[in-house]
Amino acid sequence: MSIANRIARLGTETAFAVSDDARAWGAQGHAIYPFHLGDINIPTPANIMDAAAKAMRDGKTGYPPAAGIPELRAAIAEDISKDRGVIYTMENVSVQPGGKPVIGKFLSALMNEGDEVLYPNPGYPIYESQIQYLGGVAVPYGYEMTARGFRLKREQIEASLTPRTRLFIYNNGQNPLGAESDDEEMQWVADFCIRHKLWVMSDEAYFHMRYSGRSQSIVSLPGMQERTIILTAHSKKYAMTGWRLGAAVGPREVIDVISRLNVNQESCTTHFVQYAGVEALRGDQSGYLRIVEILKERRDTLAAALRKIRGVSVYVPEITFYLFPEVTEVYRRLGSKSAQEFRKAALHQTGVSFCSREHFGRPLPGEERVYIRLAYSGIDKGRIEEGLEGLKKFWES
Numbered sequence: 001m002s003i004a005n006r007i008a009r010l011g012t013e014t015a016f017a018v019s020d021d022a023r024a025w026g027a028q029g030h031a032i033y034p035f036h037l038g039d040i041n042i043p044t045p046a047n048i049m050d051a052a053a054k055a056m057r058d059g060k061t062g063y064p065p066a067a068g069i070p071e072l073r074a075a076i077a078e079d080i081s082k083d084r085g086v087i088y089t090m091e092n093v094s095v096q097p098g099g100k101p102v103i104g105k106f107l108s109a110l111m112n113e114g115d116e117v118l119y120p121n122p123g124y125p126i127y128e129s130q131i132q133y134l135g136g137v138a139v140p141y142g143y144e145m146t147a148r149g150f151r152l153k154r155e156q157i158e159a160s161l162t163p164r165t166r167l168f169i170y171n172n173g174q175n176p177l178g179a180e181s182d183d184e185e186m187q188w189v190a191d192f193c194i195r196h197k198l199w200v201m202s203d204e205a206y207f208h209m210r211y212s213g214r215s216q217s218i219v220s221l222p223g224m225q226e227r228t229i230i231l232t233a234h235s236k237k238y239a240m241t242g243w244r245l246g247a248a249v250g251p252r253e254v255i256d257v258i259s260r261l262n263v264n265q266e267s268c269t270t271h272f273v274q275y276a277g278v279e280a281l282r283g284d285q286s287g288y289l290r291i292v293e294i295l296k297e298r299r300d301t302l303a304a305a306l307r308k309i310r311g312v313s314v315y316v317p318e319i320t321f322y323l324f325p326e327v328t329e330v331y332r333r334l335g336s337k338s339a340q341e342f343r344k345a346a347l348h349q350t351g352v353s354f355c356s357r358e359h360f361g362r363p364l365p366g367e368e369r370v371y372i373r374l375a376y377s378g379i380d381k382g383r384i385e386e387g388l389e390g391l392k393k394f395w396e397s
């Protein structure tokens with residue numbers, strides 16, 4: 001059997017290997033503190049589950065339209081418009097089975113072979129995988145740590161631009177860094193994309209996972225709505241990761257192409273799940289507010305515990321459910337030879353499981369500091385405290 005050549009260009013989420021390690025260690029009877037996966041261990045709010053059950057009983061079990069049921073497209077358009085101060089209608093929305101499919105469909109719709117795409121690194125690993133798989137050239141851009149959190153490396157972005165650059169992937173409310181642009185930085189990104197006539201995918205998967213202040217979207221800036229596709233999803237906001245519900249939102253001519261891709265790929269997003277999606281957006285929001293409250297408490301608990309460990313420094317973002325602490329001093333103190341060895345030592349000595357920077361793209365030249373990512377969406381407060389106590393003892397030993 002010979003596998004097709006293009007598969008050599010397809011990446012994966014290497015973080016799943018971390019889950020395998022944790023599972024194997026747990027199977028041997030050890031306690032595991034899971035900080036590695038961006039999944040949520042909080043149930044989906046009851047009103048959303050009830051709406052799905054009702055829709056199923058009401059016979060919403062056949063094929064819905066490829067672009068999504070009109071009620072959900074309209075609800076998403078309304079939701080995106082209200083929060084971002086722009087106007088979208090249902091024609092601007094293509095419902096998807098999750099946020100993730102928007103990445104490949106955005107690229108399929110707008111990227112020709114050999115086109116260059118600027119994308120964040122460290123960043124969500126599927127960007128690089130899909131760019132390369134679909135025949136584009138993946139051009140990474142990085143971030144630097146400042147007193148106000150992670151900031152885009154603007155000179156690197158400028159220097160990476162070539163006549164073949166066509167697309168820009170922007171993940172504000174960034175996984176894994178929790179990076180968020182201030183007004184000035186977002187305006188810089190917008191000016192850059194307008195000046196160089198780039199299409200933008202604005203990955204807003206974490207737009208609502210925030211603990212203070214207000215999220216901003218690049219589509220709110222003049223000249224951006226017409227060149228931007230928003231990736232939005234119910235997954236994080238309503239603890240619906242396994243339901244698979246999201247959408248691409250943007251100019252109609254691109255959205256029509258994306259819906260044609262739906263026809264060719266999955267046909268449609270699960271029918272009754274879309275009714276649950278309408279209830280999520282239009283119904284009682286107390287479930288969502290409770291999710292944010294729980295996550296905030298976990299974030300504060302984790303940040304406080306990390307700050308007590310000698311040699312760890314951490315910036316605490318107001319968005320996402322990740323912390324990305326710097327652990328260079330600990331790494332050196334333990335005499336670690338690789339990120340993998342450092343990670344596995346923590347797992348085997350303390351049961352604490354996390355991802356390292358390497359799980360979010362190949363490190364760029366000049367990166368010397370060592371970072372890890374801790375997700376607090378899948379572990380309760382008491383277990384965070386317990387796990388971090390063990391980690392402190394081990395790392396300070």
Ligand code: PLP
Pocket residue numbers: 038097098099100101124171174175203205233234235236241245246
């Ligand atoms: N974009 C980012 C930055 C993510 O972290 C994720 C999921 O973790 C996604 C998109 C995909 O989300 P979904 O589960 O809705 O496909």
